[in-house]
Each structure stands twice: as C-alpha cells, then as structure tokens.
Amino acid sequence: xTAVSQTPKYLVTQMGNDxxxxxxxxxxxxxxxxxxxxxxxxxxxxFSYNNKELIINETVPNRFSPKSPDKAHLNLHINSLExxxxxxxxxxxxxxxxxxxxxxxxTRLTVV
Amino acid sequence: xxxxxxxxxxxxxxxxxxxxxxxxxxxxxxxxxxWYQQFPGKGPALLxxxxxxxSEKKEGRFTISFxxxxxxxxxxxxxxxxxxxxxxxxxxSRPMRGTNAGxxxxxxxxxxxxxx
Numbered sequence: 009x010t011a012v013s014q015t016p017k018y019l020v021t022q023m024g025n026d027x028x029x030x031x032x033x034x035x036x037x038x039x040x041x042x043x044x045x046x047x048x049x050x051x052x053x054x055f056s057y058n059n060k061e062l063i064i065n066e067t068v069p070n071r072f073s074p075k076s077p078d079k080a081h082l083n084l085h086i087n088s089l090e091x092x093x094x095x096x097x098x099x100x101x102x103x104x105x106x107x108x109x110x111x112x113x114x115t116r117l118t119v120v
Numbered sequence: 121x122x123x124x125x126x127x128x129x130x131x132x133x134x135x136x137x138x139x140x141x142x143x144x145x146x147x148x149x150x151x152x153x154x155w156y157q158q159f160p161g162k163g164p165a166l167l168x169x170x171x172x173x174x175s176e177k178k179e180g181r182f183t184i185s186f187x188x189x190x191x192x193x194x195x196x197x198x199x200x201x202x203x204x205x206x207x208x209x210x211x212x213s214r215p216m217r218g219t220n221a222g223x224x225x226x227x228x229x230x231x232x233x234x235x236x
Contacts, residue, residue, distance in 0.1 A: 049207055051226040064223050098163050105216035107154050107224040111163030
C-alpha cells in the first residue's frame with residue numbers, strides 16, 4: 009500500500025482552466041503538506057494542515073485553495089491556471105506538526 | 121532572504137569516496153534539521169535528521185554533523201555508491217508549537233553523481 013498517494017500523476021491543461029489534485033495518506037498522520045517544486049528543483053512549502061486545520065499558508069496566489077475533508081486527505085484546487093503554475097506538486101504527511109516524513113510521487117502539472 | 125543555504129550545487133564523487141554536502145542557516149528558532157534524498161521522478165524521502173542538542177548522528181553510511189555556534193550542518197555519505205546518485209536537500213524546521221509550527225525551509229538541493 010502506498011503511504012502517500014497523489015492523483016493524477018500527470019496533468020496537462022490549458023491556461024485559464026481549473027484543476028484539482030488529490031492526496032491521501034494511510035499512515036494515520038495528523039499533518040499534511042503541499043509543496044511546489046519548480047524546474048530548478050527548488051522545493052517551496054505552500055500549505056500545511058494539522059487535523060483539518062490550516063496551519064501554514066505561504067504567500068500563494070488566491071487561485072490556489074487547499075481543502076482537507078478529513079485528516080487523511082488534502083486536496084489542492086487551482087483556478088485560472090497560468091503558465092507559471094507549471095511545476096511538480098508534492099503532497100506530504102507527518103506526525104503532528106513534525107516536518108514532512110513521507111512524500112507522494114508528485115503531480116507534474118503542465119499549463120500550455 | 122534565503123534562510124537555508126546549501127552547497128555545493130552539484131557534486132561528483134568516485135565510488136567508495138566520501139560525499140560531503142553543507143548547509144548553513146540563519147534563524148536560531150529552527151530546532152530540527154532533516155535531510156532528504158530525491159531520485160528522478162520520485163518524491164523526496166526523509167533520510168536522516170538531527171536536533172541541535174546533538175553534534176553528530178550516524179545511520180549506516182550517512183552521518184550528519186552539526187555545529188550550533190556556526191549555524192552549520194553537513195551530510196557525509198561514506199563509501200559512496202552509484203545508487204546514492206540523487207538530489208539531496210537539507211532543511212531546517214521550526215518548533216512544533218507557536219507560529220508556523222513545524223514549518224520546514226529547504227535548501228536549494230545538491231545533485232550528487234557517484235561514478236563507478
């Protein structure tokens with residue numbers, strides 16, 4: 009069983025579209041994250057949730073909205089996609105408030 | 121302001137050699153320092169981590185050295201193998217309570233190539 013699973017793995021879409029990425033963890037962790045990795049491999053935190061509560065909200069455009077229906081799921085919805093949103097997005101989880109311990113395989117988003 | 125500076129950007133080592141990657145941080149509020157290993161097409165994986173009250177931590181061929189006064193820490197990979205070829209990230213994390221609890225700031229990564 010995959011510890012942290014993201015879907016889809018690849019996402020190609022046109023500018024202006026709205027898309028969602030889903031993440032689920034089966035580790036019983038309380039804290040989940042979204043990270044963005046750009047073409048230079050820089051990793052930047054976007055959001056973190058602890059038991060469905062938003063903890064960290066970095067300077068991310070309002071077009072990005074995370075949603076955590078329960079502590080095992082953290083989804084990311086992106087409105088009005090722009091070329092600059094092209095990147096790999098990673099979901100991660102950890103025990104309560106700890107740094108990320110397990111990452112998903114990533115979702116490669118390409119905006120054309 | 122780059123809070124965690126990682127060097128070198130890339131590193132080539134012969135099989136059996138020692139790989140050394142360095143990181144420096146600025147914010148003394150950080151209290152946990154993990155290292156991650158990332159293979160192409162995969163998510164980062166937590167490799168080893170240290171707290172600032174310890175100067176060294178070893179797990180197999182991987183060792184973290186920590187210098188609190190200099191605000192520096194490094195990853196040493198002993199007897200480097202071609203299978204160690206990956207991108208390595210250091211990180212510094214805030215305490216688990218208070219503002220931005222557990223927030224991790226990553227270094228820019230080091231691409232390690234171990235030649236056979």
